[in-house]
Amino acid sequence: NLLAWAFWRLIYNPTTSKVVLLACGSFNPITNVHLRMFELARDHLEDTGQYSVIKGIISPVGDAYKKKGLIEASHRVEMARLATESSEWITVDSWESQQSDWVETAKVIRHHYEELLAREHNRDNVDTVKYTKKRRIEENYIASSVHHRKRDGPQLMLLCGADVLESFGIPNLWKQEDITEIVGQYGLVCITRCGGDPYKFINQSDDLWKYRKNIHVVHEWVTNDISATHVRRALRRGRSVRYLLPESVVRYVQEHGLYSADSEQKNADVVLAPFQKYSDASTSG
Amino acid sequence: AASLQKNPTTSKVVLLACGSFNPITNVHLRMFELARDHLEDTGQYSVIKGIISPVGDAYKKKGLIEASHRVEMARLATESSEWITVDSWESQQSDWVETAKVIRHHYEELLAREHNRDNVDTVKYTKKRRIEENYIASSLMLLCGADVLESFGIPNLWKQEDITEIVGQYGLVCITRCGGDPYKFINQSDDLWKYRKNIHVVHEWVTNDISATHVRRALRRGRSVRYLLPESVVRYVQEHGLYSADSEQKNADVVLAPFQKYSDASTSG
Numbered sequence: 001n002l003l004a005w006a007f008w009r010l011i012y013n014p015t016t017s018k019v020v021l022l023a024c025g026s027f028n029p030i031t032n033v034h035l036r037m038f039e040l041a042r043d044h045l046e047d048t049g050q051y052s053v054i055k056g057i058i059s060p061v062g063d064a065y066k067k068k069g070l071i072e073a074s075h076r077v078e079m080a081r082l083a084t085e086s087s088e089w090i091t092v093d094s095w096e097s098q099q100s101d102w103v104e105t106a107k108v109i110r111h112h113y114e115e116l117l118a119r120e121h122n123r124d125n126v127d128t129v130k131y132t133k134k135r136r137i138e139e140n141y142i143a144s145s146v147h148h149r150k151r152d153g154p155q156l157m158l159l160c161g162a163d164v165l166e167s168f169g170i171p172n173l174w175k176q177e178d179i180t181e182i183v184g185q186y187g188l189v190c191i192t193r194c195g196g197d198p199y200k201f202i203n204q205s206d207d208l209w210k211y212r213k214n215i216h217v218v219h220e221w222v223t224n225d226i227s228a229t230h231v232r233r234a235l236r237r238g239r240s241v242r243y244l245l246p247e248s249v250v251r252y253v254q255e256h257g258l259y260s261a262d263s264e265q266k267n268a269d270v271v272l273a274p275f276q277k278y279s280d281a282s283t284s285g
Numbered sequence: 286a287a288s289l290q291k292n293p294t295t296s297k298v299v300l301l302a303c304g305s306f307n308p309i310t311n312v313h314l315r316m317f318e319l320a321r322d323h324l325e326d327t328g329q330y331s332v333i334k335g336i337i338s339p340v341g342d343a344y345k346k347k348g349l350i351e352a353s354h355r356v357e358m359a360r361l362a363t364e365s366s367e368w369i370t371v372d373s374w375e376s377q378q379s380d381w382v383e384t385a386k387v388i389r390h391h392y393e394e395l396l397a398r399e400h401n402r403d404n405v406d407t408v409k410y411t412k413k414r415r416i417e418e419n420y421i422a423s424s425l426m427l428l429c430g431a432d433v434l435e436s437f438g439i440p441n442l443w444k445q446e447d448i449t450e451i452v453g454q455y456g457l458v459c460i461t462r463c464g465g466d467p468y469k470f471i472n473q474s475d476d477l478w479k480y481r482k483n484i485h486v487v488h489e490w491v492t493n494d495i496s497a498t499h500v501r502r503a504l505r506r507g508r509s510v511r512y513l514l515p516e517s518v519v520r521y522v523q524e525h526g527l528y529s530a531d532s533e534q535k536n537a538d539v540v541l542a543p544f545q546k547y548s549d550a551s552t553s554g
Contacts, residue, residue, distance in 0.1 A: 032311065036511075039508075039511050039512065043509055240318035240319075240321070240322055242314070243312075243314040243318065244315065246516075
């Protein structure tokens with residue numbers, strides 16, 4: 001009975017919600033700053049005493065995003081894999097990067113949430129045979145609808161920087177209903193830097209303000225601006241990027257000769273996928 | 286033999302970084318990379334080695350943990366580097382050693398090694414010896430952040446003649462951040478201005494303020510410091526339970542060694 005109790009406590013603490021963090025982005029390339037975001041977010045959420053962060057997912061965007069300087073997804077996924085090899089909780093998922101068309105972030109979130117529920121459901125089914133008591137408690141658990149979020153069911157939250165939050169205001173970059181879905185049904189963990197003021201931005205948007213309880217702002221009190229853009233610039237100029245990226249990623253970049261003046265010109269004359277998509281929609285009315 | 290130097294017209298440089306390294310972070314390691322890139326970019330230098338010299342416990346800085354740990358963490362951090370090394374000579378001295386003395390020590394070692402190499406080679410490579418007659422000895426430069434440069438102005442932290450020796454005879458590579466203005470500081474000091482050619486200012490255009498102080502604070506609060514330090518160092522810190530509220534109180538009531546030394550000197554007149 002003690003063993004059963006211990007197992008029960010281990011897998012299900014009724015007072016905390018299980019959370020999976022999902023980070024979407026170019027990861028062009030992945031840097032220590034990206035990885036820091038996960039660590040900061042986990043510490044912050046668990047510090048509230050309400051959450052238990054069980055997994056982190058890095059989902060590099062597909063090539064169809066057409067961002068200037070975006071190198072092949074295969075490289076970006078592999079670098080993220082190398083970067084997270086030694087992490088016990090952060091993983092990489094290539095589903096998004098394998099789609100032939102650009103996929104809206106809300107769709108990526110929906111996909112991963114469905115996978116999360118399916119895994120939980122399967123696990124429950126396997127356990128049910130062995131743990132009858134647990135099954136009776138879980139009777140209230142409804143796994144069918146992706147839009148149903150029981151308070152103590154697993155949650156999927158979008159992890160991002162303050163720049164992503166503020167990009168919600170850029171015309172034709174996001175669909176309004178997608179923003180509402182992301183903050184309303186899932187949640188956002190937003191890592192902000194010194195000097196940034198995400199609260200002001202949240203306050204100025206009725207949508208965001210309505211779901212402010214679902215937006216977790218994490219202050220990083222020291223500035224750490226080393227961006228992937230900076231890393232690519234350094235590489236173009238033959239400068240060292242050691243200690244800005246995990247060592248295995250530095251080696252990979254060197255071995256494959258990634259990031260040059262040429263690679264930075266990729267998609268230079270192409271319109272970013274969301275702009276293309278949403279502009280077409282509005283012009284075709 | 287000449288291939289060791291990429292370009293025979295460049296001066297060989299060894300970079301020496303003194304400091305607490307309490308603990309060593311990715312930012313410290315970045316300084317070396319930035320400095321090397323900068324110096325080699327001028328076409329005048331060839332950086333052949335980097336040395337990390339953690340300060341001894343006798344420095345008595347608040348929160349300074351045992352040198353043995355700090356040296357070991359620096360070793361773990363540089364294990365995979367082909368050019369950055371750690372030297373424990375300074376940390377093994379029982380009294381605090383002035384930076385100028387540490388520089389002198391390492392410069393003498395540098396010359397001695399080259400002298401030995403020359404002697405061995407001379408017997409075998411007579412031609413090389415003739416070419417090397419115009420041999421320019423390697424330089425040893427102090428690598429530091431802009432905060433160290435500006436600390437030259439803090440009373441009783443440095444001896445004036447030491448500052449003159451460091452910038453006059455050796456050289457300084459100073460990594461500065463956005464918003465800092467080392468040139469203004471250099472301009473305001475006659476000493477520094479006189480030897481401005483020996484002060485190499487390297488601009489880091491993006492702010493990277495993750496300091497050892499920040500890392501220790503995060504550790505005290507049970508927060509993750511992953512990806513701020515090399516993984517082997519994160520593991521070492523965890524395994525040894527380093528950096529707590531207690532360790533941060535170490536030397537809290539003690540006067541920093543240079544202040545003690547230079548205040549004594551001035552009061553005893």
